[in-house]
Amino acid sequence: MRRVVGAVVLALGTFLVVAAVMLPTYVASNLVKTPLDQYTISVATSDSATVFDVASLTVQQNVPVEATRTVRADPEESTDDVVVFDAFLVVEDARNNKQITFSSDHVGLDRTTAESQPGFDAAVDDEPTEHEGLIYKWPFGAEKKSYQYFDTTTRKPYTAKYVSSEDINGLETYKYEMEIPPTKIGELEVPGELVDSAEPDVTADRYYTNVRTVWVEPKTGIVLKGQEQQKQTLRDAAGTDKLTLFEATLTFDEQTIDEAVGLAEDSISQITLVKTVAPLVVGVLGVVLILLGLFLALRRGGTDESSYRPSKPSTPSDNPAPART
Template sequence: MVSPGGPLRRAFSLILLALGVFAIAAAVLLPTYVKPELAKVPLNQDSTSTLVGTASKVLAVTTVDGKTVTEIRENAQLKATAHVVANFAPPEMQEGTDVAVWLLAVSVADTKDNTIVSASKRQVCFDRRTAEGYVPPGGDQEAKCTDKSSFVTRLEEKPAKEGEKPKEVQEYKPQPGLNFKFPFGTEQKDYQVYDDNTGRAVQARFKGVEDLEGVEVYKFVQEIPDTKISTKKVPGSLIGATGDSVEAGQFYNGTVTSWIEPVTGIQVKQEQRSHQELRSAANPTPTVVFDGTLVFDDPTIDAMVKQVGDNKGKLDFIGSTGPIVFGIVGAAFLALGVFLLVKRRAEPTPPTGAAHSRRPVSSRH
């Protein structure tokens, strides 16, 4: 008679083998397929970051009695607001795309009277996984972004009328290097990061690991060398020269320090030190028009820490914890399933009936 445990054991072992194969497959697919699909910035974005700080000198342009007044203020308290919003007008902004188009607007104000001392706006088409600004490929490769998806804005030299703001002009250009964030799975190495002021990618050097609000972050520092960023007409009195309008070169240097959570690539904190001055043949002594430092305020840092908390655990699971757990469980199920099958085959088959005994035949002598 066949033992009822045999078929049940075989069925159980096959179930274990199936579960083992499923777990091993999950261990392989989580980091190789699921993570690349989930580790992408969302298409939709609408966020605001605030930086605060002081400037020993800052150039302010105001309107008094209908006339434009330019002055250099000292020891100003500044507040910078950076607003990032998605632009769904470009054709590449569609579900399933690997790129996103975001618009960044930054304004810096003197908190004494809320005078805007600087403002900039740019739009970037960038890779949703690596955060690299899109650069059109050469040859016959298909472009992922249109030639008008990335631009920077500049103001015309003079307004159309006295007292009005100069007209804003868009300059379509790619913005290479990292934009908005660092890549998912940021490594302890140097990266090229786009710099707004110079309009080019500048190396951000890895400087070590730190703890910020209980979050492990990587510290990166960009040193931007003295660079001429524009030529403009300014009042002679502004730079200590004669003449109503004098041509001067605007030069910039600075240091940007970023603290990055490596799993998500989120910038938890940023500090910007900037120095700008005007140089002209009309006066050999440079005129400092900005010298100050801005840093994320506490509410912005808290918001970034929360964002890390909302996303890091998910990425950790699908990228490392999940594959390890599924791999161990899968191997255990496979081993147990194989063991039960082998054990079943090794067991002797019981007799189906009683064996007939035979008496030995005695020989006669």
């Protein structure tokens, strides 16, 4: 019986050792993914924006603005490997909540690499748009290297270069920076005087430039902090900036950073559990069971039960009486 129990314990221990090896590799790769129920709101602010007021046809200085981005996953459209995001960005005048700009985005991302995926009805502002590169997050296990990152305003990817490592609320982050050169993003019909034209009305080219900086927690790929130095202008026929439509340095507010840090810490704990703690505990338990199984299977008892026969007690009939003479 002891040998049977030993064999069972030995088999269980071997299974646990194999499981410990697979946990940080195969199992972790299937568990460490962007969740299909992700829902985040980030707020970036500026206290000194320049904004063109359409109603008065004037440029206003030192306007407090707030940019709110909502990113939510669509579990019905998502798959085991791809998460589909709907994102909405609203920029408002913080003094009266008057909307300055609004944009929407629909895109599928690889749940591990964060790379944009073809298909999934990808669109920017409801116009079909194929995305390329990263967007909204970095891959799990981000590296100190350059990545392609998609800009929804120009609808093109740009190189986000690794700059340095910085600490944010106790977490190490990788800082990346991307520069978007002045790029034409459309046209706008305006009174000629706004762009120094003698014509009553002109169609002016609308240009956009941006320096985007993000601080990424590398283990999870979560953006803890973001900053954009945006500028939009109207140019005349000679290509000279004549009117500033919008200019601001927008930076995540403290609440957004704190919430992102909390989300990253929770994710790091889960990753550590799957990749380090669980394999270690399971592996040690497996080794202990293997040793115990070998001990039980190979140990020999002091007396072999098969050779043990109780002695038969003697009775008077077993000792015949001596014969009489």
